[in-house]
Amino acid sequence: MVSLMINGYECMVQEGTTILEAAQGAGAQIPTLCFLKEINEIGSCRLCVVEAEGEDHLLPACNTIVREGMKIQTESPRVVAARREVLDLLLSNHKRNCFFCSRNGACDLQKWCNYYGVEESRYIGSRKKIERPPKDSHPFLSYHPELCIHCQRCVSTCENATGRHAINLGKTGMFTVIDVPFGDDWKTTLCESCGNCAQACPTGALTEKRTKQYRPWEVRRVRTTCPHCATGCQMDLIVKDNRIVDVEGADGPSNHGLLCVKGRSGSFDFVHSPDRLRYPLIRNRETGQLERATWDEALDLVASRFMEIKKKYGTGSLAGFACSRSPNEDIYMVQKMVRTCFGNNNVDNCARVCHSASVSGLATTLGSGAMTNPIGDITHDVDCILLVGSNPEEAHPVVGMQIREAVQHGTKLIIVDPRKLGLSQYADIHLRIRPGTNIMFANGMMHVMIREGLVDQEFIRERTEGFEELKKIVSDYTPEKVAEVCGIDKDKLIEAARMYASAKKAPIIYCLGVTEHSSGTEGVMAMSNMAMLCGKLGKPGCGVNPLRGQNNVQGACDMGAMPDKYPGYQSVMDAAVRAKFEKAWGVPLNPDTGVFATDVFGAAIRKEIRGLYIYGEDPVVTDADTTHIIKALKSLDFFVLQELFLTETAQYADVILPGMSYAEKEGTFTNTERRVCRVRKAVDLTKDPSFDIRLDTDIIIDLMNRMGYPQKKMTSAQIMDEIASVTPSFAGISHQRLDETPDFLQWPCTGRDHPGTPIMHVGKFSRGLGWLYPTRYTPPAETPDRDYPFCLMTGRILYHYTTRAMTGRTPGLMEIEGSSFIEMNQKDADRMGIADGEKIRVSSRRGSITTSARVGTRVNEGETWMPFHFPDGNANWLTNAALDPKCRIPEYKVCAVRIEKISG
Numbered sequence: 085m086v087s088l089m090i091n092g093y094e095c096m097v098q099e100g101t102t103i104l105e106a107a108q109g110a111g112a113q114i115p116t117l118c119f120l121k122e123i124n125e126i127g128s129c130r131l132c133v134v135e136a137e138g139e140d141h142l143l144p145a146c147n148t149i150v151r152e153g154m155k156i157q158t159e160s161p162r163v164v165a166a167r168r169e170v171l172d173l174l175l176s177n178h179k180r181n182c183f184f185c186s187r188n189g190a191c192d193l194q195k196w197c198n199y200y201g202v203e204e205s206r207y208i209g210s211r212k213k214i215e216r217p218p219k220d221s222h223p224f225l226s227y228h229p230e231l232c233i234h235c236q237r238c239v240s241t242c243e244n245a246t247g248r249h250a251i252n253l254g255k256t257g258m259f260t261v262i263d264v265p266f267g268d269d270w271k272t273t274l275c276e277s278c279g280n281c282a283q284a285c286p287t288g289a290l291t292e293k294r295t296k297q298y299r300p301w302e303v304r305r306v307r308t309t310c311p312h313c314a315t316g317c318q319m320d321l322i323v324k325d326n327r328i329v330d331v332e333g334a335d336g337p338s339n340h341g342l343l344c345v346k347g348r349s350g351s352f353d354f355v356h357s358p359d360r361l362r363y364p365l366i367r368n369r370e371t372g373q374l375e376r377a378t379w380d381e382a383l384d385l386v387a388s389r390f391m392e393i394k395k396k397y398g399t400g401s402l403a404g405f406a407c408s409r410s411p412n413e414d415i416y417m418v419q420k421m422v423r424t425c426f427g428n429n430n431v432d433n434c435a436r437v438c439h440s441a442s443v444s445g446l447a448t449t450l451g452s453g454a455m456t457n458p459i460g461d462i463t464h465d466v467d468c469i470l471l472v473g474s475n476p477e478e479a480h481p482v483v484g485m486q487i488r489e490a491v492q493h494g495t496k497l498i499i500v501d502p503r504k505l506g507l508s509q510y511a512d513i514h515l516r517i518r519p520g521t522n523i524m525f526a527n528g529m530m531h532v533m534i535r536e537g538l539v540d541q542e543f544i545r546e547r548t549e550g551f552e553e554l555k556k557i558v559s560d561y562t563p564e565k566v567a568e569v570c571g572i573d574k575d576k577l578i579e580a581a582r583m584y585a586s587a588k589k590a591p592i593i594y595c596l597g598v599t600e601h602s603s604g605t606e607g608v609m610a611m612s613n614m615a616m617l618c619g620k621l622g623k624p625g626c627g628v629n630p631l632r633g634q635n636n637v638q639g640a641c642d643m644g645a646m647p648d649k650y651p652g653y654q655s656v657m658d659a660a661v662r663a664k665f666e667k668a669w670g671v672p673l674n675p676d677t678g679v680f681a682t683d684v685f686g687a688a689i690r691k692e693i694r695g696l697y698i699y700g701e702d703p704v705v706t707d708a709d710t711t712h713i714i715k716a717l718k719s720l721d722f723f724v725l726q727e728l729f730l731t732e733t734a735q736y737a738d739v740i741l742p743g744m745s746y747a748e749k750e751g752t753f754t755n756t757e758r759r760v761c762r763v764r765k766a767v768d769l770t771k772d773p774s775f776d777i778r779l780d781t782d783i784i785i786d787l788m789n790r791m792g793y794p795q796k797k798m799t800s801a802q803i804m805d806e807i808a809s810v811t812p813s814f815a816g817i818s819h820q821r822l823d824e825t826p827d828f829l830q831w832p833c834t835g836r837d838h839p840g841t842p843i844m845h846v847g848k849f850s851r852g853l854g855w856l857y858p859t860r861y862t863p864p865a866e867t868p869d870r871d872y873p874f875c876l877m878t879g880r881i882l883y884h885y886t887t888r889a890m891t892g893r894t895p896g897l898m899e900i901e902g903s904s905f906i907e908m909n910q911k912d913a914d915r916m917g918i919a920d921g922e923k924i925r926v927s928s929r930r931g932s933i934t935t936s937a938r939v940g941t942r943v944n945e946g947e948t949w950m951p952f953h954f955p956d957g958n959a960n961w962l963t964n965a966a967l968d969p970k971c972r973i974p975e976y977k978v979c980a981v982r983i984e985k986i987s988g
């Protein structure tokens with residue numbers, strides 16, 4: 085500790101503290117402009133100078149470390165004079181058109197000039213700088229050099245927070261220029277449009293264009309959780325007159341103020357889209373048209389038709405899907421409705437097509453299917469990251485930014501992915517394995533680890549079982565054989581095994597490149613095998629970390645929208661558990677495991693399932709083998725969809741019930757690190773009389789009553805209380821407690837005093853001993869042959885989210901990426917005479933589409949890759965619905981296709 089005097093008061097601070105931090109701790113205000121903690125500490129603006137007794141010069145508070153016995157004055161006449169001089173100089177180069185500036189009222193320069201009474205500059209600034217033209221061709225961002233004070237916060241944010249390095253510091257003559265990527269060539273720059281630089285800018289120089297629409301005193305801020313991916317970024321919705329006009333990143337535990345382009349620019353246009361459903365619709369059986377209905381008509385029809393079907397064809401004839409984009413409380417009610425009213429366990433969610441392999445695989449080997457360690461823990465201060473089948477720069481961008489930062493600061497990176505990713509340029513090793521060969525790769529890694537004695541014997545002995553059997557199996561997976569099957573270099577495999585095994589803190593981070601295979605569950609278990617062999621579980625900076633996909637897909641599984649699990653992964657087959665739920669819900673419950681979502685379609689075609697209720701999913705766009713899905717939906721006797729939009733799937737619905745988006749309701753989303761985050765109501769569309777929409781939970785509760793189950797009306801907070809009362813791992817969670825806990829709570833949280841669980845399996849696995857499962861490689865269900873010679877992989881791009889129901893309604897995102905494409909290797913394209921951008925036909929055994937070729941080296945020869953976001957050539961007409969035998973996930977990541985030229 086160091087003791088010093090600040091403005092005459094004695095204070096004690098930790099050694100290494102800056103004067104700025106010490107003063108802030110002592111309640112003394114020091115103005116800053118260029119300073120951004122840990123991001124921009126260059127101390128260039130000199131506004132934060134203070135006087136220290138015995139020093140000739142004033143000291144910058146932001147980067148001067150305190151010394152014992154210092155006597156600091158933060159607001160002495162000399163300090164004030166110096167600050168006025170600094171502001172005067174800054175103002176000489178700053179065009180004062182505050183009246184028109186969108187930062188008026190929120191600008192730090194304006195604030196400090198006001199405070200120190202600096203109105204006019206006595207200097208003549210550099211003309212040259214003021215006269216530089218603005219850069220504002222980018223759809224979202226613009227830069228006005230005449231307002232720039234060269235503080236470099238933007239440069240450092242792009243460099244040290246997002247790890248992107250898209251803003252350069254240039255020179256023209258003797259002037260430093262901030263070279264932002266928003267000019268006419270913006271499409272060709274490194275910029276990923278995240279806007280974090282604009283959020284960091286203290287003046288109106290660098291802004292999101294939409295800030296022009298409001299002034300800070302006209303708006304309200306509502307803290308909530310991003311509705312897109314499971315990173316769970318915290319953000320403020322900026323609301324003016326019941327309309328969301330902007331979004332700002334908030335300091336949440338997983339994002340620390342950062343957002344990606346979708347959170348910042350793609351999470352509100354859709355809320356106010358003219359395409360929003362406004363009232364219930366019923367399909368006229370004669371005309372086939374959807375017609376407006378009252379809520380009573382629609383809900384009575386739904387309840388009576390479902391109950392008729394149940395009576396006529398038995399309890400097994402109905403099924404329901406829950407929306408992983410919606411809050412926990414909504415999902416809880418959906419599964420309760422299915423279990424109490426439909427009388428079966430035919431309830432599922434999109435995890436079935438996403439991470440069901442993680443849920444079943446890790447539950448088998450570790451006892452819990454969730455991510456073991458928090459995001460901050462596996463992206464900061466770790467030695468090596470093993471990234472398998474995960475593209476976080478695009479799919480979990482704020483995680484991607486933190487990985488980029490870690491790697492640029494010395495963390496080693498091993499990537500296992502058939503494609504060249506953005507992160508590949510930073511990777512120490514990139515194993516471009518053939519699609520579908522994850523288990524071959526992992527067993528090869530384990531072969532090397534065991535052979536070279538790199539495994540953690542003590543951990544294996546004390547905390548695991550199954551080692552001998554696994555050892556026997558992997559002894560066949562020699563580096564030579566693995567290299568051959570995976571199409572990689574054997575020495576690189578050996579090097580990767582050594583690098584991962586010998587690193588002290590080394591998380592495995594994986595995603596759909598591992599799960600979306602007909603061998604997905606074993607692929608996941610192969611990941612946990614590697615971690616267990618090396619003793620890298622139950623420890624900080626380690627673990628097996630599936631990055632979950634949808635904002636609340638973790639929650640959808642936690643809430644029991646699964647055919648075999650009640651909330652909190654309590655088994656439907658366990659009589660004691662069932663008795664508990666029967667008592668809580670007051671009805672007898674069905675003891676049989678329900679039908680998995682991916683099996684519902686086949687069951688519909690076979691007429692085993694006749695009535696389907698889908699809450700917020702769009703299977704016509706997102707499920708594998710579209711032809712098969714449409715056939716299934718057409719086979720249903722009765723199909724109800726609860727939605728925000730008239731989706732592709734809506735075309736087959738008999739009744740459409742309009743719900744409310746995340747911005748219109750209270751609730752919680754559980755992000756990928758098991759953190760239960762609050763979602764808060766920001767706007768109320770029903771103030772507009774043309775909107776006759778309802779809260780999704782109210783719709784479900786009303787339906788339950790009409791189907792004969794007496795469900796009392798509850799608020800979202802009350803529903804959470806019911807969840808806590810039946811779910812041991814949520815017992816300590818309530819809205820009130822979440823509102824009072826800055827970083828929320830990570831389940832398991834077993835009581836009111838339980839602090840939550842950041843790292844799982846510490847000291848003991850949820851299952852007791854960890855199981856080293858004997859994983860064996862099996863090839864994908866469909867591999868290239870003469871007729872269909874290319875392998876097709878599918879996935880996502882940064883700028884769009886799944887069906888684009890939300891992101892597709894932001895014009896700027898459509899301007900950046902607006903249509904479908906297929907990545908091809910240059911050599912294949914050359915051989916076939918296909919040019920970059922050329923329209924081509926792509927066909928599989930299941931369907932055929934046209935799309936444009938994106939030619940390059942992102943994919944290897946013989947391999948191709950497509951996003952599934954775009955209706956003009958959706959990959960799912962082609963994909964294979966071959967299912968993993970254990971978790972029933974489809975093999976989205978591998979199928980065989982043929983490519984043909986269209987012209988000539």
Ligand SMILES: Nc1nc2c(c(=O)[nH]1)N[C@H]1C(S)=C(S)[C@@H](COP(=O)(O)OP(=O)(O)OC[C@H]3O[C@@H](n4cnc5c(=O)[nH]c(N)nc54)[C@H](O)[C@@H]3O)O[C@H]1N2
Pocket residue numbers: 313314438472473474475476478479480500501502503505517518519520521522595596597598632633634877878879880881882883884885886887977
């Ligand atoms: N921008 C954006 N972000 C999203 C989403 C979105 O739609 N758009 N969706 C969210 C959802 S629902 C999810 S589940 C996550 C998914 O997030 P990710 O799984 O990271 O995304 P994908 O692009 O599906 O696939 C990841 C990688 O798997 C690789 N891959 C393909 N086959 C194989 C293989 O056999 N082995 C290995 N090792 N790798 C393979 C692909 O090359 C790709 O780079 O993203 C979430 N985030």
Ligand SMILES: Nc1nc2c(c(=O)[nH]1)N[C@H]1C(S)=C(S)[C@@H](COP(=O)(O)OP(=O)(O)OC[C@H]3O[C@@H](n4cnc5c(=O)[nH]c(N)nc54)[C@H](O)[C@@H]3O)O[C@H]1N2
Pocket residue numbers: 407408409410411434435437438439596600633634699700701702703705706707708726727728729731742743744745746780878879880885886887888889890952959960963976
């Ligand atoms: N080829 C290929 N296909 C894939 C994948 C792949 O990698 N390749 N990935 C798969 C994966 S991982 C996933 S998760 C699925 C996702 O597939 P889906 O879940 O079908 O996709 P979303 O676009 O997220 O659909 C959510 C729908 O819910 C609605 N919605 C959102 N919030 C609310 C709400 O609060 N209330 C109501 N009533 N409705 C709401 C939206 O309007 C939207 O239409 O796609 C899968 N499909």
Ligand code: SF4
Pocket residue numbers: 225241242246248249250251265274275276277278279280281282
């Ligand atoms: S928008 Fe993001 S990537 Fe682009 S310059 Fe700003 S911080 Fe960098």
Ligand code: SF4
Pocket residue numbers: 231232233234235236237238239262284285286287289290
């Ligand atoms: S654009 Fe803003 S953040 Fe960047 S240097 Fe200029 S004033 Fe600072």
Ligand code: SF4
Pocket residue numbers: 310311312313314315316317339342343344345346347348480481482483
């Ligand atoms: S990283 Fe995910 S949660 Fe964060 S802003 Fe982007 S889409 Fe939203």
Ligand SMILES: [Mo]
Pocket residue numbers: 434437438439633634637
């Ligand atoms: Mo997903």
